[in-house]
Amino acid sequence: MGSIQQPSASTISKALVVDDSMSQRLLLSHMLEKLGYDVVSAKDGEEALAKFNEQRPDIIFMDIEMPKMNGIEATRAIRKVLDEDFIPIIFVTGGTSERYLEDCVAAGGDDFIKKPFNPTILSAKAQSLLRIKQLYNEQIVQKREIEAFKAEEDREHEIAAILNESIVMAGYMESPNVHHFLTPMSLFNGDILLCAYTPANKLNLLLGDFTGHGIIASVAAAPASEIFYGMTAKGFGIREITEEINTKLNRLLPAHMFLAATLACLDPETHNLSTITCGLPDHFLFNKETGEIKTLLSNNLPLGIVSSQELAPIEKHIEVTSQHRLFLFTDGIVEAENSSGEPFGFEGIKSCLGPTGTSSFDLVLESLQAHQGNQSQQDDITLVRLTCDFDPEKWNTQEPQDSRVEMEPSNWKLSSTMDYNTLKRLNPVPAMVNSLMEIQGLLPFRESIFLVTTELFANSLDHGLLGLDSSLKKSPDGFAQFFELRQQRLDQLSKGNIKLFFSHVPHKTGGELTIQVHDTGCGFDENQVLTDIKNNDGFSGRGIQLIRQICTSLEYSNDGRRATAVFTWSNE
Amino acid sequence: MSITFSTSGSKLTINTPERFDFGSHKEFRSAIDAINASNINHACIDMRMTGYVDSSALGMLLMLKNKMGNSKEAVSLINTRPEVKKILDIANFGQLFSLS
Secondary structure: OOOOOOOOOOOOEEEEOOOOOOOOHHHHHHHHHOOOOOEEEOOOOOHHHHHHHHHHHOOEEOOOOOOOOOOOHHHHHHHHHOOOOOOEEEEEEOHHHHHHHHHHHHOOOOOOEEEEOOOHHHHHHHHHHHHHHHHHHHHHHHHHHHHHHHHHHHHHHHHHHHHHHHHHHHOOOOOEEEEEEHHHHHHHHOEEEEEOOOOOOOOEEEEEOOOHHHHHHHHHHHHHHHHHHHHOOOOOOHHHHHHHHHHHHHHHHHOOOOEEEEEEEEEEEEEEEEEEEEEEOOOOEEEOOOOEEEEOOOOOEOOOOOOHHOOOOOOEEEEEOOOOOEEEEEEEHOOEEOOOOEEEEEHHOOOOOOOOOOOOOHHHHHHOOOOOOOHHHOOOOOOEEOOOOOOOHHHHOOOOOOOOOOOOOOOOOEEEEEEHHHHOOOHHHHHHHHHHHHHHHOHHHHHHHHHHHHHHHHHHHHHOOOOHHHHHHOOOHHHHHHHHHHHHHHOOOOOOOOEEEEEEEEEOEEEEEEEEEEEEEOOHHHHHHHHHHHHHEEEEEEEEHHHHHHHEEEEEOOOOEEEEEEEEOOOO | OOEEEEEOEEEEEEEEEEEEEHEEEEEEEHHHHHHOOOOEEEEEEOOOOOOOOHHHHHHHHHHHHHHHHOOHHHHHEOOHHHHHHHHHHHHHOOOEEEOO
16 A cells, blocks of 8 residues: 555545444545544434534545435535535445435535445545645635625725715815716726815816725825815915815825816806816817817826926816806716727717707716616716806805804904016915905905905906906907916016005994005006996906995096905994 | 837837736836836837726826936837827826827
8 A cells, every 4th residue: 555645744634434334434444544544433424414513524435325314415414514615525335326326416425436445546536635625725715815805995995985975075065057977986986076166156166087096096085175175265266276286296196196187167257167177088168059069178287297387287268158068077988888899989978969959968978878888887987067057046056154243343454565476476365355354254245355356456467467458358269368368478577566455444333344456557547447337348347347236336546557445344 | 918128228118018007007117127227218118009098007107207217308108009199198298208
């Protein structure tokens, strides 16, 4: 027997021998012991089951015909206990028992060995089955590891969803003008949608797509959304917000991570849509009435790669009407494949935008579903439609505030002068208006004060210092031109300043806030502006008209270089 | 298909696969490690085989650029197919790499 190998090199395997014939039992036990096995035995199925539970053998040799419980029943019972664990069971056959072979396999037998036993065959069969057992058990361990890993990942996704819900969505303001579709997985894919109104009732929106997945993307989305909501609430424009988010992400993210994003701002006063596109696929501005589709290309680097100075984001301005719909999306929808692997593509989206009665948004989704067919939902889809609807009812979204000012009205003055270098870099209005809130606590009137200051400041800068002509804005093309020229002249500005002056005096039930904006530009003929307003020559007068509605007085002096508006408030 | 790379003097050439995406990350990392080992001052990414890039591929390119000292001339992307060029254009990578 010198040629017969011992079972496992390192450990001794335990064999269970089940046979009702004592001589057979002793013979087989003896052979196995000689082969190096540790042997236990049982005289029938019932005892086998008990020994199995008690000893947990590595391999079982099972006779078929036995009293009490036969080998097939015992095998079935053992397999049931083992569940997904594996122990090889070899049936011992001989004589008439061969007719049960099929039943043996069905009950969970792995092999057969015929009486009388040949030690070489016995050893080979046992070893090969023990090897299979070992492989099987290793695989089970790996399977359990993978399952545990998967459970861990699911839990992380849940955390990502909660983080996203509580941090990223916390400041989200529902808008009747923003319609969106995000598949649940797109959150984990790093897509974010942010939306909020500024104090001047402009609608700011950000659609972004982080490189990275799950919890990583959610963590990076948190600072971006906090900046977005914080700065929007303070009235900053999308350029400042873009630069701030970019600076933060550039510092925060490793080299290979970035945020592809588009920021958009819709202004119900000027009907201006401004966009800053940073690395998302082309967007479409669709005119529902004419069917015209304008493509908005990405013309900036994604955020978080270079410094904000290098980024120097380009902001585009388009005058829109209530017929315009801006379709924004991340790459999932463009890349969504059909059964032959063809992407939905830009054409797939564009073909849905037509002058039909049906909602173009729904059409895109339906058409995408038809394209994907049975494999729908394989991709993470994020689609957003910004409706440029200026119906005033849709813009009354600000929550009503308690209109009482808690602070005692008092006498104070505040002035600040910004030279041309400062004006190039920042818009001082949000910070100034915020500091007024600190001084007098005029929070209930924040929006009005913000609006008046913004309009007066914009007039001083655009017309006073930059010498821009509002009549440019009369055509949609001219509108964009106006903003382009504005940026150009601002970059070249080499002299001048703007002074903001605020003074407050109390009266019986409230107070009077005077807002004065003074520029060193060339001035203008105020009478002409007033005539324009009377004749409702729309384009230049809108801001001034608005100020007149809000304020008790608006006067120009010093050849139009100084504008003085008086805002009166009352606690009654 | 996978990433292959070779060095010749001070130039590193990386050939990107048909699908250049997250799956290429490990191999791309080892190609970048070749920069450490030798005196490389120019990296050339040959994209003639590539028909698809995803955002993690763009991230890998940024990682490479970072490694090369962030100069625009240090990394060139050559033989870009139109569909890949479109994606690079959307990301405005022309500002960061020399494209052809």
